[in-house]
Amino acid sequence: MSKKKTGLVVMAYGTPYQKEDIIPYYTAIRHGHRPSEQQIEDLTRRYEAIGGLSPLAQWTQAQADALEKRLNDLQSDREFKAFLGLKYIHPFIEDAVQTMSEEGIEEAVSIALAPHYSQFSVQSYIDRVQAAAQKVGGMTITSISSWYKEQGFIDYWSHALKKAFAEIPEREWEETVVLFTAHSLPEKILTNGDPYPEQVRETADAIAAKAEIAHYAQAWQSAGKTKDPWLGPDVLDQIRSLHQQKRYRHFVFCPIGFVAEHLEVLYDNDQQCRKLVESLGATYHRPTMPDTAPDFIDALAASVVRASKIERAEGR
Known part of the structure; x- marks a missing residue:
């Protein structure tokens, strides 16, 4: 029996990939208003203080990859494929949904890489992914609102x-x-x-x-x-x-x-x-952050499994 292909939209804030991204990234955060020169200098200084750029982009991709692999190891009914959907830089949440649609995916789960729910933060991710799904049509996305109890x-x-x-x-x-x-x-x-x-x-x-x-x-x-x-x-x-x-x-x-x-x-x-x-x-x-630690990836996977109502395969 063939596995049902299921999309997984891993949503996160995003971060500049290179120094040239700092201004457009923070302009997006500020709803189209460019930061002042003083703010740009301060932001640039902060990035330089940690080595030039944040490692968040690499970690977010690594987390999405690890979660996809863990989900496909946990169960045999579905084949999960992860798509990054970022809030303030490419690939945007809408890009992820569009790509899933082009690949013929009809069912997906979305999860924000933020453990706690807020109308101000996580709900804005959910609103965007659901609006994008409605726009492409023919796709159902189950959105996880929080996973802090995992x-x-x-x-x-x-x-x-x-x-x-x-x-x-x-x-x-x-x-x-x-x-x-x-x-x-x-x-x-x-x-x-x-x-x-x-x-x-x-x-x-x-x-x-x-x-x-x-x-x-x-x-x-x-x-x-x-x-x-x-x-x-x-x-x-x-x-x-x-x-x-x-x-x-x-x-x-x-x-x-x-x-x-x-x-x-x-x-x-x-x-x-x-x-x-x-x-x-x-x-x-300060302890190291979760990054791709097995316990942490298991927590995300458990939340996705529950959201998609998948029973773990026998023997897994």
């Missing part, structure tokens, strides 16, 4: 935390705090009961419980520079507060709202947060 995701971070603590003298664990962070969003999401903050909190609690972490806190990072207020506390303010209140000697950072090494982690965490932590006389720690 056991593989919790397992990845709990294992990563245990590894980080193994590098800290046990006598100093009582003076160690884990700081769980996610990308801040505008505070206005709270007026509509957006589940994003609660989902992030649930994730932090689940990971801390699994890893048996005694001291942990949550903060928001990478807020946009707009006139409207964004979710807080900001990570830098939280570091100062925790140090002042508890005099922690070790800060372990877990950016649970992100899934790969990229600008927000390599610059905002590894440079800005590290600088502040060390200026306070404490030590900065």
Whole structure:
């Protein structure tokens, strides 16, 4: 019996592929408004500070490839084929749907590489992929809204935390705090009961419980520079507060709202947060990001399998 070909739209924010992409990329993020020269200089400086460009493009492609392979290893009813669909740079979400249509794919699953749902973020991916499917016609796409509860995701971070603590003298664990962070969003999401903050909190609690972490806190990072207020506390303010209140000697950072090494982690965490932590006389720690770790890819695969109502093949 032939396998049913099923599309998999792996959706992500995207990142500049080369220096020349920085201006059009951020112009797209700003809804067609070109950044000021000062903003362009600041953005360019940040990329140069992490080596020139973000590794996110390579990691996103690698994650899509690994997820496709894992899904095809897990079951025998369908042949999954992954297509990248990016929000602010090519290949765009609409490009992925168009390519699937040209290949005759009638059924697909879409998943955003962001664990937590928000009307402001993940829903915008879903709206675009569904609109594109309607435009080409003859295609049904099942969209996953969140996957933060998947056991593989919790397992990845709990294992990563245990590894980080193994590098800290046990006598100093009582003076160690884990700081769980996610990308801040505008505070206005709270007026509509957006589940994003609660989902992030649930994730932090689940990971801390699994890893048996005694001291942990949550903060928001990478807020946009707009006139409207964004979710807080900001990570830098939280570091100062925790140090002042508890005099922690070790800060372990877990950016649970992100899934790969990229600008927000390599610059905002590894440079800005590290600088502040060390200026306070404490030590900065950060586990590696999920990237293509087996636990993490298993989490994504489990979510896709559930969404597409596929029973795992016997013996797999």
